[in-house]
Amino acid sequence: xxxxxxxxxxxxxxxxxxxxxxxxxxxxxxxxxxxxxxxxxxxxxxxxxxxxxxxxxxxxxxxxxxxxxxxxxxxxxxxxxxxxxxxxxxxxxxxxxxxxxxxxxxxxxxxxxxxxxxxxxxxxxxxxxxxxxxxxxxxxxxxxxxxxxxxxxxxxxxxxxxxxxxxxxxxxxxxxxxxxxxxxxxxxxxxxxx
Amino acid sequence: xxxxxxxxxxxxxxxxxxxxxxxxxxxxxxxxxxxxxxxxxxxxxxxxxxxxxxxxxxxxxxxxxxxxxxxxxxxxxxxxxxxxxxxxxxxxxxxxxxxxxxxxxxxxxxxxxxxxxxxxxxxxxxxxxxxxxxxxxxxxxxxxxxxxxxxxxxxxxxxxxxxxxxxxxxxxxxxxxxxxxxxxx
Numbered sequence: 001x002x003x004x005x006x007x008x009x010x011x012x013x014x015x016x017x018x019x020x021x022x023x024x025x026x027x028x029x030x031x032x033x034x035x036x037x038x039x040x041x042x043x044x045x046x047x048x049x050x051x052x053x054x055x056x057x058x059x060x061x062x063x064x065x066x067x068x069x070x071x072x073x074x075x076x077x078x079x080x081x082x083x084x085x086x087x088x089x090x091x092x093x094x095x096x097x098x099x100x101x102x103x104x105x106x107x108x109x110x111x112x113x114x115x116x117x118x119x120x121x122x123x124x125x126x127x128x129x130x131x132x133x134x135x136x137x138x139x140x141x142x143x144x145x146x147x148x149x150x151x152x153x154x155x156x157x158x159x160x161x162x163x164x165x166x167x168x169x170x171x172x173x174x175x176x177x178x179x180x181x182x183x184x185x186x187x188x189x190x191x192x193x194x
Numbered sequence: 195x196x197x198x199x200x201x202x203x204x205x206x207x208x209x210x211x212x213x214x215x216x217x218x219x220x221x222x223x224x225x226x227x228x229x230x231x232x233x234x235x236x237x238x239x240x241x242x243x244x245x246x247x248x249x250x251x252x253x254x255x256x257x258x259x260x261x262x263x264x265x266x267x268x269x270x271x272x273x274x275x276x277x278x279x280x281x282x283x284x285x286x287x288x289x290x291x292x293x294x295x296x297x298x299x300x301x302x303x304x305x306x307x308x309x310x311x312x313x314x315x316x317x318x319x320x321x322x323x324x325x326x327x328x329x330x331x332x333x334x335x336x337x338x339x340x341x342x343x344x345x346x347x348x349x350x351x352x353x354x355x356x357x358x359x360x361x362x363x364x365x366x367x368x369x370x371x372x373x374x375x376x377x378x379x
Contacts, residue, residue, distance in 0.1 A: 018233040025240045032247035039266070040377040041258050043275040043344070048364050048371065075353075114350070147354035151347045154356070155267040155375055162271075169272035189371075191312070191357045 042169075044158055047140075047188045069135040071184060073124070075145035075157055077113075080104040080124055084131060103127075116152045121160040125183075128161045132183040141184035144191065158187045256280060258346055258374055261289055265349045269375035278342030278372060279324060281317075283359055285348055288317055295320045304355055312361040321366030329367075341369035 072083040079102030082089050090103040104123045111118035132138070141161045145154055162168075166182035178185070195203070256275050260266055264284045282289040285302030289295065295316050299305055308315050325341070332339035343363045347356060360371055 018237055022233065022237065022240065025237075025244055028244050029240070029247065032244065032251060035257060036247060036250050037257070041266075041275055042269060042271045042375050042377040043273045044269060044271045044373040044375060045273065046371050046373060048360060116349070145353040147352060149353040150349060151351040151353070151356055152267045152349040154353060155269050155373065159270045164270045166270075167272045169274060172273045189357070189360060191361070 044155065044187070046158075047186065069131060069138040070142075071128075071131055071138065071140070071161075072142040072144070072190075073157060073161060075119070075143070075149045075153060076102055077146055077148075078102055078109075079106050080119070080157075082124070082127055089127075113148065113150065116150060116156065119153055119157070121156055121164070124157065124160040125164060128163065128183040139178075139182075139184055140186045140188055142188045142190050144189075161187070256344060258344070260346060264346070266346060266374060266376050267349050268378045270378050271375055272377060275344060275372065275374060276340075276342060278340070278344045278370070279328070279368075280344040280346050280374070281321075281359065281363075282346045283348065283351055283355065285350055288314070288359065290317065290320045291324060293320070298355075302350065302352060302355070304358060309358060312358045313365060314358055314362045317359065318362050318366055321363055321368065325366050325368065341367060342372060343368040343370070344372045344374050346374040 069084055070086065074081040074083070082103040088103065090101065104120050104127065106118050107120035107123075108115060108118040128141075143154065143157060143161070145157075161183060162185035163181045163183045166179060166185055168178060168182060168185055170176035171178045256277060258266075258275070258280060261282045261284060263286065264282065279291075285298055287294045287297045288304075296304055296308060296314060304314055321343075325339075328341075329339045345356070345359065363371065
């Protein structure tokens with residue numbers, strides 16, 4: 001029996017109505033633009049100065065072992081004054097502090113105040129690394145500055161003492177331990193002189 | 195031109211006009227075609243745009259929108275911003291809860307008449323009001339108020355101003371301070 005030729009049926013292409021979807025999309029765009037992060041923001045947690053500490057009764061041996069470093073960094077117009085255990089590094093013999101000269105001078109002496117790179121952040125970081133090797137359990141640093149020091153310098157000083165490669169984001173979330181390249185990552189802001 | 199030639203020319207002209215008229219009539223009778231906008235390509239573009247925006251959607255609980263002209267300091271820090279109240283401190287003024295609370299002097303300092311022993315009067319009032327509200331809300335929810343202030347400063351902001359703001363916040367019972375920075379690199 002001869003086959004009957006099949007009728008060619010043309011498949012109709014049904015076009016989907018995209019207008020409602022487009023409407024939603026166009027509403028989504030401004031909503032997302034509003035909530036968009038144009039620059040990746042981060043946080044530096046700082047503590048105000050503590051005036052009293054909880055009294056504890058450590059044993060004599062423990063007292064000797066865990067003598068606090070009490071690291072202080074004072075940002076001056078001509079560099080950094082670094083102080084540890086109440087003694088300024090680089091101060092004249094017999095003096096606990098010497099305001100006439102900084103411990104770490106400027107990297108670019110003579111540069112204007114608006115040049116935030118004029119401070120020697122690398123030298124400060126190296127100094128923090130030295131102290132961290134001596135006091136591995138210490139994480140706090142007191143930072144103070146002269147009144148006209150710009151905030152960017154304060155922030156970069158905090159970066160330098162905590163270690164510029166220090167990433168504590170995952171530690172803050174509780175997923176990782178504190179990395180070894182983090183030195184003094186808990187800054188305490190203190191009012192400066194002048 | 196001979197009369198025959200003239201007659202031929204006339205006839206050709208009339209035939210041309212008649213053809214033109216007919217064409218115009220046909221055109222007038224024809225239904226207007228509906229113009230269809232090509233939606234698919236537009237849809238592709240918009241979808242890509244939406245996906246890109248979704249990827250860069252701020253996942254932090256606080257969205258920081260700096261005030262005009264504000265230059266947020268850069269830092270190598272990578273900790274994410276936790277929930278708190280942002281205060282925008284620039285060399286032109288201090289903005290808290292979308293209101294300019296303090297206007298700075300031309301030197302970028304707080305007007306000395308507003309400051310008393312590091313306490314900035316109008317800012318203290320604004321801080322206290324919001325702190326009270328936040329405390330009340332936390333109490334109603336049965337959680338402890340964290341009292342975190344997010345200081346969104348300016349690169350050129352003077353340290354003395356920063357200290358005044360922190361001192362004022364401390365007096366208004368804010369307990370934790372966070373400096374908002376732009377992640378470098």
